[in-house]
Amino acid sequence: MSLILFIEQALNGLQYGVMLFLMAAGLTLVFGVMGLINLAHGSLYMIGAFAAAAVAGATGSFLLALVASLVCAAFAGVLVEFFVIRRLYDRDHLDQVLATFALILIFSEGTRWIFGSFPLFLDKPDWLSGTVMLPFGIEYSLYRLWIILVGLLVAAGLFWMIGRTRIGIRIRAGENDREMIAALGVNISLLYTFVFALGAALAGLAGALIGAIQSVQVGMGEPVLILAFVVIVIGGIGSIKGALVGAILVGLTDTLGRSFLPSFFGLFLEPSSAMSIGASLSSMSIYLLMIGVLLFRPKGLFGGI
Amino acid sequence: MTEPILDIRGISKSFGALRASNNINIDLRAGEIHALIGPNGAGKSTLIKQIAGGLRPDTGSVHFDGQDITALSTAARARLGMGRTFQISSLAMEYTVLQNAVLGALGHRGDVFRFFRPVMKDAGLLATARASLEQVGLEEFHDARVSELSHGQRRQLEVAVALTLSPKVFLMDEPMAGLGAEGSHRLMGFLDQLRHKAPILLVEHDMDAVFTLADRISVLVYGGIIATGPVEDIRGNPIVQSAYLGEETAA
Amino acid sequence: MRKEFFLNAALLGVLLAFPLWAWSVDEPYLITLATRAIVFAIAGIGLNFALGFGGLVSLGHAAFFGLGGYVMGVLAFHAQTYTPVMGWPLVINGTKSMPTIWLIAIALSALLAVGIGALSLRTSGVYFIMITLAFAQMLYYFTISWPTYGGEDGLSIYVRNGFPGLNTMDPIQFFAICYAILLIVLAFVFAASRSPFGLALGASRQNEERIQAVGQVPFRLYLTAFAISGAITGLAGALFADLNRFISPTMFSWQTSGEIMIFVILGGVGRVFGPVAGAVLFILLEHTLGGLSEFWHIYLGAILLGVVLFARGGLYGMVAGREVAHD
16 A cells, blocks of 8 residues: 555656646746746746636637647747846846846736636546556546646657757757857847747646646746746756756655655654654755755756756 | 975866866976966966966875965965966956955955954055055056956056065966056066065066066976976077967967 | 935934824824834845845845744743743743844844855855745745644734833834834944955955955855844844734745845845835835735836836935945
């Protein structure tokens, strides 16, 4: 029973990690290519979730909802990049943090204004509800399994795009040497807008996929944003591979810590203090992980290459 | 022969496949100017960093004033008496000329962790700072912000700040760069005198300056010293001429 | 320099005159508003010490604000329930005395800042921003899941702590205490900004190579600045807790870190009085915009965006010129 529980929780951790990767990929690309810290990335996640919930409510189609999340978040990304973000590329990190913090305020309150403070609900479609039987007699949620697959597919697509396509070459060139790609005649500002929109679309997709498990509400983006930052810091800022590894590490640590630390402390402490110590340690665990990584590798696992 | 104050013994440093320093021996003795010359990319800056701190050699050691300082930080070396000027002016740009000089004097005196007395009213620090500025001829600009200074004035300030440290040796990385004829000439006259206070390891591109000032010259090519000796020996050395001076004068 | 001096004097004057006027017309709410501005200002002054003078962009100063708050909450909670904070190995009792609470808040915040700083300062740039944020988040989640002091719901302290000879429950008297502390903190920071330490710290921010070349270690300067910064923000946290007679994990939240940063930016980074102007402006905006619309954060966001994009240097930058004045 304990092994089954472990595998189930590990799958949950993987699912969480894959979703974090969708968030972290955009953040790390935007930082790697443009040198920008974008705190408003969580708002794009929220926009994706709200767009999906609104479209699913209107049309009843989950797939249309996902498309809407991608399109709306990408569109919001383009707008934000055009009006605000491109003025920040040459600024220091402090200005970037503040300006994008300001964007969070605007997006969050704007969404509250339009949709109100009550959470919306995005239902999983019928064809993804229920459970599947996995080997060893493990019964697991079909939807969660499906989003693991979707996330891994997106990750594979992203790796393919960056490794094998022309736009990917330009992105990598942009990470290494900004002046060189300008000299090559690449339209930098178009490339930047594209990278930002791509990151936004991925965040929006993550928002929609998670929105069907949790509720869709204002403020849903920021906790995920902070975790995504932890992910890219662990992975090494700018590294897509680092983001994937970091995301899965964080996803597993968080989920497994949450389910096993309290019972672990229960082995040698009285139940009530085991619960509270276990709970507080598990919510602190990913930050401890990050601090641990940074102490040994101040630029993250795959940073500085 | 006097004991060298600064003695670099067989240091090597590689970056991947590139050998930036290859078994370098070089020393500096009291009262001399020892010039380090070499074409661009020969590894002069890498060598200076290993001497001044900030870059640890892979092998070999740096001895200063009878002490092995290979493992010491830049700050510790500066406190022992290494006065450094940078190739690209490295000053506190928002501060005034006088503030930069006071900073040097303060760093040397060492009592940085004081929170209450105004530092710019400290008579001792001001005296040291003003004397150094006067020596390089910057005293009338003491109120100017560094960001307003000309390139040449910044070079002078670099030297002035190094002076506030009352160093035992000077490490100067291209102090003449961009100075113009008159400025170079003045600085040369100044360095000529300065060597009697503390010897100077001088990295310099200006060959006139090097041949006028230096007591000894070392030639660095592809990370290795190909010749060291008095000025006349180097001028007449055929290896040096073919490896370096020839190209330079032809160009 | 002149202009900056007059702005400083005007700020302190208004901050004193306004609550006195509110007191004379019996508007305790307005006095509390001014007190809030002062407490925020102190928190901002703390952050500014690291951020403005040392260039250390900490997005985790809520850690110190929250710790200061919890020091007050925990000590007062044990005093009001007559239980010891700790029974072993030595007995520590709670207290309702403000000065004691302040000293403990300052000491513990400085200690926490030394710990966080020693680890965080191994990194720089974005990594520093994120690791400071991570430390604050850790404490945030810790307080949420630690049930003894109310967990997520927070903890109410029914009677404001005491100060010898004053009735702290009287808004104007509590205001006076906070105002006096503000003056002391400002005096200290002003002195420190002109001190040997201030000169060296500023030089380190501008050029680490330079400070090393004159024989000083940037890390020590930064760590000291971070400790002082944390201590001041921690003191503000203790005052804030006493102002509200309530503590909750929100004090540790990253929005709190963001708001403290806003105080600094609105006023002007690196100016001694900048955070005072920023906090006053923030409270003014909150009060006036909050009256206009339930969604006043939109306007706050727009104003902040405008300041960052177009009015760098904040209020002080606009009034007294871009360059930071030194004498």
